[in-house]
Amino acid sequence: MGRSKIIGALPRMPLQVLKYAISIAEHGSTLAAAHEANLTPSALSRQIVQLEHELGIALFERHSRGMRLTAAGEIFVDAAHQMVSRMERLAADLNDVNALKRGHVALYASEALVADFLLPKVTENGRLFPNIKIDLVIASGRQAEKALLNEQADFAVIFNAPGHADLQVIAERRNRLIAIVSQNHPLADAGKIEARELLEMPIALPPRSYATRVAFDGLLPDDRRGFQAHLTVNSIAALKTYARLGTGVAVVPEIAIWDRDSIQGLAVIELAGSDRVGTRICVCRHRVRSLSAAATRLMDDLLASFPSYAAGDH
Numbered sequence: 640m641g642r643s644k645i646i647g648a649l650p651r652m653p654l655q656v657l658k659y660a661i662s663i664a665e666h667g668s669t670l671a672a673a674h675e676a677n678l679t680p681s682a683l684s685r686q687i688v689q690l691e692h693e694l695g696i697a698l699f700e701r702h703s704r705g706m707r708l709t710a711a712g713e714i715f716v717d718a719a720h721q722m723v724s725r726m727e728r729l730a731a732d733l734n735d736v737n738a739l740k741r742g743h744v745a746l747y748a749s750e751a752l753v754a755d756f757l758l759p760k761v762t763e764n765g766r767l768f769p770n771i772k773i774d775l776v777i778a779s780g781r782q783a784e785k786a787l788l789n790e791q792a793d794f795a796v797i798f799n800a801p802g803h804a805d806l807q808v809i810a811e812r813r814n815r816l817i818a819i820v821s822q823n824h825p826l827a828d829a830g831k832i833e834a835r836e837l838l839e840m841p842i843a844l845p846p847r848s849y850a851t852r853v854a855f856d857g858l859l860p861d862d863r864r865g866f867q868a869h870l871t872v873n874s875i876a877a878l879k880t881y882a883r884l885g886t887g888v889a890v891v892p893e894i895a896i897w898d899r900d901s902i903q904g905l906a907v908i909e910l911a912g913s914d915r916v917g918t919r920i921c922v923c924r925h926r927v928r929s930l931s932a933a934a935t936r937l938m939d940d941l942l943a944s945f946p947s948y949a950a951g952d953h
Contacts, residue, residue, distance in 0.1 A: 652690065654726055657719040659686055660698060664716045668705035724790060728931070742771040742933025747783040747795040751851075751875040752920065755897050757796060757941070764937050771933045780850065787925050793934035796941065798850040798892070800921035807926040809938070810945050814918045815893045816854055818908040819878075821885040827906035834858035834910055841887025843870040843878050850918040851892050857916040879905065892918055920945075 662672040663683075673683040691698050698712035708716060748757050753775070761773055778786065784801045786792035800808050818837060820826050826840075834855060845852045856864045869887055872878060878889040883904050890910070896902045922942060924930065930938065 652693070654723060656686055656690055657723055659683055660690065660712075661716055661719050661723065663687065663699065663706055664708050664712070666705075667707065721790075725928075729929075742768070742931055743774070744771065744931070744934045744937050745774045745776065745786070745792045746937070747776045747778045747786050747792040747797070749780070749783075749797045750777045750873070751798075751892050751895055752796050753777060754876070756894075756944075760937070760941055760944070764940060768933070768936075771937075773937070779848065783923075787923065790925065790928060793930055794922065794924040794938050796920070796922050798918045798920060800919070800923040805926050806923050809922045809924060810942055811919045811921045812945070813914075814920050816851060816858075816890055816910050816913040816916070816918075817893050817896065818888050818890050818910055819882040819896070819902065819905045820888045820908065821883055822904055822906050823885055824882075824888070824906065826888060826908060829908050831909040831911055834912070835860060835863060837888055837890070838863060838866055841869040843872060843881040843887060843889040844868040845878070845890075846871055846873050849873065851890065854913075854916040854918055855890050855910075858910060858912050894920065 659672065659676060662675055663669055666672045666675070669680045669683050669687070673680040676683060687699065694715075696711045696715075697709050698715055699706040700709055746757070746761070757775065761775055764771065765773065776786070776792070778795075778797070780797045780799055780801060783792060783795040783797045784803060784806065787795055787806055788803065794809075798814070800806065800811070818826075818832065826832065835858075838859075844855060847853070847856070859866075870881055872881070875891055875895050878891050879895065879902070881887065882889040888908075896905075896907060922938070922945060924938070
């Protein structure tokens with residue numbers, strides 16, 4: 640069996656045969672797969688035998704209780720899943736491209752970027768193209784990475800995009816940390832403060848897995864990084880409310896105060912050294928996966944306002 644034989648066989652494989660192989664792998668037998676495909680088991684079996692012959696590789700082990708993938712078969716079926724998914728996506732994209740009349744976009748995003756930036760853009764896109772359906776999923780960076788790699792997300796807008804070889808960062812901007820307090824808080828007129836000073840008072844922070852929290856801990860002395868915050872919460876809105884109620888100080892990414900209307904009743908304090916530990920706002924996508932016309936349109940709209948948004952201009 641030579642590599643040239645496999646390469647020669649690949650372009651000749653009908654998409655339906657790939658689906659047959661996937662179905663047999665899922666059901667573990669030709670009987671159930673044949674029923675699903677509306678074929679006789681013998682007809683389906685001949686299709687798979689012919690496929691193995693053309694590839695020069697055994698994809699399945701036959702035994703009395705059914706069929707099981709070989710090592711080569713596992714690789715083949717995994718690739719077949721991707722090929723079928725991409726061809727089905729291509730068919731949908733070609734159907735959607737007609738003046739963007741229809742389409743579907745899956746966008747994963749960090750929670751802090753949704754209310755003031757993404758949601759207005761998504762809403763405007765929905766007004767212009769009402770038949771384009773958008774799934775906006777609030778996710779951590781790792782969840783967004785997994786969704787992009789598994790082709791569940793078209794693109795993502797997150798903090799500190801992971802450096803995976805299969806992911807491409809389209810645009811990025813730095814995002815400092817700030818502290819916020821009620822306008823009646825003793826620190827309201829502080830202007831600037833050291834992070835370690837905040838540990839002497841009630842403080843609210845994101846979870847340790849969040850980029851904002853990692854950046855804040857980076858401003859602390861080594862012996863204080865294990866401290867327990869008064870409140871740990873994975874919501875920017877909740878952090879703002881904590882500060883607005885006068886309970887204590889909250890640390891948020893600078894992006895949280897982009898919409899000035901959302902910080903009424905709050906005072907903003909600069910954190911010393913935050914320029915060197917701030918997070919990055921990243922727009923990223925799968926490096927090789929093609930985007931639908933609908934996803935491309937929405938991403939381009941976001942990118943058009945991304946620089947001014949990240950810079951805090953509005």
